[in-house]
Amino acid sequence: MGWSMLGWRDILRPVRDGYRHLFPSPDTGPTPEERQRQRERDQLKGFTYFDTFDQLEGWTEAQSDPLQRANTPLLLRPHSPEQSGEKKANVLICNDYAGNYHDYEHIQGVEVDEKMYSCEYMQFVDTLIYFSHKLVCVPPPSWTNTLHRNGVKSVGTLLIEPQTKEIERLLQRANLNEGARGGLDFPMAKKLADITKHYGFDGWLVNIEKPFPRENWQSYVLQGFLEQLKSEIGPKGSLIWYDALTKDNKINYQNALTPANLPFAKSCNSILTNYSWTAADAQNSKLLAHQSDIPSNNVFFGVDVWAQNKTSLNHPRITYPEKEGGGTNTGLAVNKLAKTRLSVGIFGPAWSFEHFPGHGQIVEQAVWDGRVLPSNIECSCGNTSKQHPFNRGYPVTRSAQRFSAGSETFLYTDFSRAFRHSHSTNKFYAQLSSQSILPHVYRSSVADDSIPSSINMLSQYLEDRPDGSTHLVIQTSSTMPPTPSQTKTYSRELPIFHINMPAAIPLTFHISFRIPPSKYNITPHLYMRYTTGQHSYPLTATDRGQLSGAFDIEPSDGTARLREIGIRLSTPNLGVQPLRIAEIHKLCIKPRLPPHYKDPCRITNLRIISRSNKNNNAQHFRLCWDLDIDEGSLRGDGSGFPYSSITGPFSYFMVRVCGAEAGRAYSLEYLLSEEVVGKLRGGGAEVEVIGVGFDGEELDFMKSYLHILDE
Numbered sequence: 001m002g003w004s005m006l007g008w009r010d011i012l013r014p015v016r017d018g019y020r021h022l023f024p025s026p027d028t029g030p031t032p033e034e035r036q037r038q039r040e041r042d043q044l045k046g047f048t049y050f051d052t053f054d055q056l057e058g059w060t061e062a063q064s065d066p067l068q069r070a071n072t073p074l075l076l077r078p079h080s081p082e083q084s085g086e087k088k089a090n091v092l093i094c095n096d097y098a099g100n101y102h103d104y105e106h107i108q109g110v111e112v113d114e115k116m117y118s119c120e121y122m123q124f125v126d127t128l129i130y131f132s133h134k135l136v137c138v139p140p141p142s143w144t145n146t147l148h149r150n151g152v153k154s155v156g157t158l159l160i161e162p163q164t165k166e167i168e169r170l171l172q173r174a175n176l177n178e179g180a181r182g183g184l185d186f187p188m189a190k191k192l193a194d195i196t197k198h199y200g201f202d203g204w205l206v207n208i209e210k211p212f213p214r215e216n217w218q219s220y221v222l223q224g225f226l227e228q229l230k231s232e233i234g235p236k237g238s239l240i241w242y243d244a245l246t247k248d249n250k251i252n253y254q255n256a257l258t259p260a261n262l263p264f265a266k267s268c269n270s271i272l273t274n275y276s277w278t279a280a281d282a283q284n285s286k287l288l289a290h291q292s293d294i295p296s297n298n299v300f301f302g303v304d305v306w307a308q309n310k311t312s313l314n315h316p317r318i319t320y321p322e323k324e325g326g327g328t329n330t331g332l333a334v335n336k337l338a339k340t341r342l343s344v345g346i347f348g349p350a351w352s353f354e355h356f357p358g359h360g361q362i363v364e365q366a367v368w369d370g371r372v373l374p375s376n377i378e379c380s381c382g383n384t385s386k387q388h389p390f391n392r393g394y395p396v397t398r399s400a401q402r403f404s405a406g407s408e409t410f411l412y413t414d415f416s417r418a419f420r421h422s423h424s425t426n427k428f429y430a431q432l433s434s435q436s437i438l439p440h441v442y443r444s445s446v447a448d449d450s451i452p453s454s455i456n457m458l459s460q461y462l463e464d465r466p467d468g469s470t471h472l473v474i475q476t477s478s479t480m481p482p483t484p485s486q487t488k489t490y491s492r493e494l495p496i497f498h499i500n501m502p503a504a505i506p507l508t509f510h511i512s513f514r515i516p517p518s519k520y521n522i523t524p525h526l527y528m529r530y531t532t533g534q535h536s537y538p539l540t541a542t543d544r545g546q547l548s549g550a551f552d553i554e555p556s557d558g559t560a561r562l563r564e565i566g567i568r569l570s571t572p573n574l575g576v577q578p579l580r581i582a583e584i585h586k587l588c589i590k591p592r593l594p595p596h597y598k599d600p601c602r603i604t605n606l607r608i609i610s611r612s613n614k615n616n617n618a619q620h621f622r623l624c625w626d627l628d629i630d631e632g633s634l635r636g637d638g639s640g641f642p643y644s645s646i647t648g649p650f651s652y653f654m655v656r657v658c659g660a661e662a663g664r665a666y667s668l669e670y671l672l673s674e675e676v677v678g679k680l681r682g683g684g685a686e687v688e689v690i691g692v693g694f695d696g697e698e699l700d701f702m703k704s705y706l707h708i709l710d711e
Contacts, residue, residue: 001546002133003605013225013673014287014352018064018070018662020496027290033354035051036190039051039347041425042101042454042621043065043067043068044065044425044671045067045101045105045106045107045140046065046067046068046105046106046107046108046140046141047068047101047138047140048064048068048103048131048138048140048195048199048240048604049101049134049136049137049138049527050134050135050136051134051135052135052165052168053135053165053169053170053217053382054137055135055190055695056188056191056543057169057187059191059195060602061194061198063136063304064198064199065412066231066646066667066668066669067107067108067141067615067667067669067671068107068138068199068288069141069198069199069200069646069667070139070143070144070145070148070154070199070200070666071141071145071146071200071251071297071328071644071645071646071647071651071652071666072146072149072200072642072644072651073092073146073200073643073644073645074148074151074202074236075148075150075154075156075410075642076151076405076407076408077150077403077404077406077407077500077579078407078408078500078501079149079500079628082334086338087338087339087341087399088338088340088399088400088401088402089334089335089337089342089343089344089400089401089541090126090297090330090343090344090400090401091125091126091334091343091344091346091375091396091398091400091401092125092127092128092129092272092300092343092344092345092346093119093125093126093127093128093129093345093346093349094129094131094205094302094345094346094347094348094349094351095117095119095128095130095131095349095449096131096132096347097116097117097130097349097350097353097354097355098350098352099133100130100131100132100137100187101132101140101145103145103430104116104418104430104432105144105430105432106142106667107140107141107428107666108300108431108435108663108664108670109428109429109431109434109663109664110428110429110430110695111422111428111429111430112419112427112428112430113424113427113428114357114358114362114428115353115360115418115428116350116353116360116362116418116419117349117350117352117353117360118146118417118418118419118432118435118440119349120361120364120417120418120435121187121364121368121396121440121450122146122147122150122151122152122404122437122438122711123150123395123399123402123405123437123438123440123498124368124396124400124401124402124403125150125152125153125400125403126153126343126401126403126441127152127153127155127238127240128143128147128152128153128154129154129155129156129157129240129272129501130154130155130156131157131159131205132159133159133160133161134157134159135158135160135164136156136157136158136159136192136195137157137159137419138195138199138201139154139155139157139201140432141199141200141433141666142432142433143432143501144199144201145383145433145661145666146198146418146433146434148200149435149436149437150435150437151403151404151405151406151407152202153202153221153238153644154201154202155201155202155203155204155205155238155240156195156196156201156203156205157193157204157205158204158206158208159207159208159209160204160205160207160208160209160210161209161210162209162210162441165305165452166425167208167212167213168213168216169187169188169249170187170188170225171188171212171216171221171222171225171447172186172187173185173186173221174186174187179585181309184221184224184225184228185228186224186225186229189218189225189228189229189232190224190232192204192229192232192346193232193233193572194231195227195465196233196237197233199704200645202233202236202237202238203233203237203238203240204229204238204239205240205242206229206239206240206241206242206268206488206642207225207242207244208242208244208245208247208266210243210251211247211249211251211595213455214249217249217645219249219348221240221245221264221694222264222267223267224262224521226241226264226267226268226544227267230269235359238271239268239269239270240268240271240272240300241261241264241265241268241270241271241272241660242269242271243256243261243266243272243273243274243302243308243361244346245261245264245266246260246261247262247363248260248296249261251291253274253276253666254273254274254281255273255274255275255278255302256273256277256281256284256301257271257273257284257285257288257289257294257299258284258285258288258513259308260636261289262288262292262604263678265294265671266291266292266293266294267588268658269294269295269298270298270300270691271294271298271299271300271347272297272300272302273285273299273301273302273345274302275301275302275303275304275307275317275319275321275331275347276282276317276318276319277301277302277320278320279299279320279340282301282337282342283340284343285299285301285342286299286340286341288576293547296341296342296343297341297342297343298343298635300342300343300344300345301320301333301342301344301345301349302319302321302328302344302345303320303325303326303333303334303342303344303345303347303511304317304325304326304347304348304369305326305327305330305346305347305348305349305351306327306347306348306351306355307319307326307327308324308325308326308327308328308329308387309326309327309355309380309381309387309389310381310382310387319333320332320336321333321413321464324389327351327387327388328363328366328367328391329390329391329394329398329479330346330367330393330396330514331367331368331370331391331394331396331397331398332391332394334396334398334399334400334408335394335398335399335490336397338399340398344400346396346438347484351363351367351369352364352366352367355379355380355381356377357697359374359377359461359658362374362377362546363377363388364396365442366388366390366391366398367395367396368395368396368442369395369396369442370391370392370394370395370398371389371442372390372392373385373388373390377408391427392700395430397440397442398505402440402498404498404499404500405437405497405498405499406437406497406499406501406589407481407640408500408501408505408640408644409501409505409507409590409591409592409640409641410589410590410641410695411437411497411499411501411587411588411589412436412437412586412587412588412589412590412693412694412695412696413436413437413438413468413587413588414436414469414470414584414585414586414696415436415438415439415462415470415472416434416436416469416470417435417436417438417462417464417470418429418430418431418432418435419431420464420468420469420470421464423466423522423621424518426562429468429629431664432446432487432664433664434664435520435651435654437497438462439460439472439496439497439680440443440474441461441462441620442459454478454479454480455478455479455480455490455573456476456477456492456497456569456571456573457476457477457702458474458475458476458491458492458567458569459474459476459477459494460472460473460474460475460494460496461475463472463583471514471583471584471585471642472496472583472584472585473580473582473583474494474524474567474580474581474582474583474584475578475579475580475581476569476574476578476579476581477493477570477574477575477577477578477579478573478575478576479576480546480573480576481573481575481576482572482573482575483573484645487572488572488573489570489571489572490568490570490571490572491508491570492568492569492570493527493567493568494566494568494569495565495566496566496567496584496587497564497565497566497587497710498563498564498567499560499562499563499564499589500561500562501561501589501617502558502560502561502562503530503532503560503561503562503593503626504558505640506592507589507590507591507642508588508590508591508592508593509585509588510586510587510588510589510590510591511526511539511586511587511588512584512585512586512587512615513539513582513583513584513585514541514543514582514583514667515539515540515581515583515584516580516581516582516583516584518579518581520571520574521575522540522569522581523538523539523540524539524557524567524568524569524572524581524582525537525538525567525568525569525570526539526540526565526566526567526568527565527566527567527568528545528562528564528565529558529562529563529564529565530559530560530561530562530563531559531561531563536568539567539582555610562589563638563676565580565587567581567582569581586696588695588696590640590641590695591640591641592637593634594634594702597634599633599635599649599693599699600629600630600632601627601628601629601633601635601648601649601650601699601700602627602628602629602631602690602700602702603625603626603627603653603691603700603701603702604625604627604628604702605624605625605626605627606623606624606702606704606706607623607624607625607691607706608621608623608624608672608680608706608708609622609624609681610708614648620631620671620672621672621680621708622667622670622671622672623655623665623669623670623672623687623689623706624668625650625653625668625689625702626668627647627650627668629649630646633648633649634662635693636647636649641694641695642694646667646668647666647667647668647691649693650690650691650692650693650699651694651696652664652665653665653666653668653670653686653689653690653691653692654667654689654690654692655670655687655689656687656688656689656690657676657680657685657686657687657688657701658685658686659686659688662676665689677708680706680707681707681708682705682707683707684705684707684708685705685707686703686704686705687700687703687704687705687706688701688702688704689702689703
């Protein structure tokens with residue numbers, strides 16, 4: 001296969017290949033002036049990154065744009081013990097999608113031609129690292145918002161590559177006064193921690209792939225830098241050491257936790273290894289981690305999804321297992337690490353979207369769920385079915401830790417996905433920041449051994465609606481046709497969400513659903529499974545077929561916990577044709593508020609401002625507003641509701657112009673499009689901002705007639 005057929009994406013995936021030094025960095029082309037102009041354009045999309053130490057050293061909070069800050073707090077997941085006693089592996093994802101910082105990650109959303117990587121398996125993910133070829137890479141707020149909503153930690157990257165200049169500046173010390181770190185104090189550690197807190201993400205991958213100048217090297221100094229950075233970001237933050245630089249100041253990938261990288265792994269209390277490891281490496285690392293007081297679930301063994309690709313390079317990628325590892329066989333490595341009780345770091349999960357353009361979601365399902373690839377899918381490897389074999393036995397989800405949805409007191413989903421289809425333009429609208437908590441739709445109903453498993457099997461899938469929303473469809477089907485005299489009832493249960501909430505806390509459950517018309521008299525039930533039993537509630541259709549129901553979950557035994565929500569159906573055989581039995585639009589469990597409670601929060605001072613870029617003076621307009629929030633709000637921090645340090649009880653703000661939806665804002669500013677600016681010039685237009693809470697309720701709105709005066 002020729003080099004031209006492979007392309008740079010195949011050659012340079014992932015970025016930590018053992019032969020990557022043979023190729024120029026993909027980030028060396030633009031001049032400093034061009035890079036600065038690009039940074040200003042990217043700033044309006046919500047992107048933050050630093051190419052040089054000068055940029056990093058000169059950063060202050062005043063330089064940041066409100067559009068660049070994530071507003072969604074991390075939804076803390078309750079502890080999830082291993083299911084059924086099986087060993088499971090925590091999954092970390094290192095997302096390096098074609099260089100990253102793409103338009104579809106825009107904080108306000110954009111129209112795109114096809115769906116791109118958004119990770120619809122977040123119930124199986126502990127941490128996502130956002131990676132790009134920048135010195136300092138901050139996750140876009142669109143990613144952090146949706147990760148935090150799903151309980152996933154959002155981690156940026158500090159990357160020192162062979163071409164990085166002045167790397168000794170990282171370890172410069174401010175003074176040598178005696179202190180907690182033996183007299184060491186690092187301004188860069190403080191700066192990185194401040195960036196973490198200001199932009200609202202959770203920590204750093206420290207990836208140093210170039211030795212420090214010999215005259216500047218002392219291993220304990222780098223350890224002190226890491227220890228300060230970990231202390232500054234706090235106990236809830238994440239600091240992960242990447243397996244490249246050793247204590248001898250050499251780039252030597254260990255593919256394991258070893259004495260050569262142990263000092264830095266201990267300083268971070270976490271390590272992500274390179275991906276060319278063996279079963280013996282994993283076992284030895286587990287022993288060393290135990291001896292060194294590093295939690296085994298903080299030892300992430302790398303797996304290269306791209307290793308399955310066929311290339312003509314002299315040094316092909318090798319990942320576990322040595323033959324045919326990665327790609328559709330990524331789950332084999334996850335299974336091995338789960339048995340060893342270690343964690344896994346998946347490099348390049350967007351492989352399915354890059355290597356199979358137009359078929360990304362289908363191939364992603366093959367990797368995570370073991371789905372069979374359609375015969376018409378092609379890739380640059382040649383024989384797709386041979387190079388990327390079917391792996392039903394060990395997909396990723398079989399061995400990955402499945403986390404509970406929501407927190408101990410809160411769960412909300414409207415099933416929104418990162419892309420919604422526009423039927424009028426046949427394009428997709430990217431709304432990554434709005435991706436909700438999604439069920440694992442590949443799961444089907446739980447079979448009862450006492451009845452044939454092929455009758456009335458329940459399944460679920462997500463369906464986009466013409467209005468841009470998404471709902472969860474529950475359907476049933478059988479492989480055996482019913483007989484005229486058949487009266488036997490068959491019962492099935494379909495789990496939707498695995499949760500973990502204490503039943504002793506007063507909570508309220510809300511559901512919005514529709515029961516489609518049917519010739520059968522069907523009444524599906526919503527069930528709630530506790531550790532002490534099960535409650536069931538009928539979903540009864542009204543004349544219009546739609547219903548929003550709410551009821552209180554009464555406190556019970558102090559030791560009982562609510563563990564699962566699902567649908568139960570008991571009917572005779574309904575036939576072989578798939579039958580839609582319910583559509584669920586929203587689900588919410590939240591702390592119970594007092595009767596007639598009204599949120600003391602107000603949107604005020606709606607206005608339009610103009611701003612200009614520093615270098616090219618390009619003018620743009622923004623809609624801005626303020627918040628007036630009563631400090632006594634029951635939705636405040638600590639109440640069990642999510643609460644933002646930026647937007648308070650509001651998850652986002654819906655912006656409408658002339659009655660039409662313009663978009664969503666995740667700060668107190670909204671960048672106006674040229675189309676909207678055109679409506680606001682001259683005569684002006686009616687503008688409305690609606691504040692929506694983390695539970696999907698509209699908490700407040702403000703409407704005003706605004707206009708832009710021509711200068």
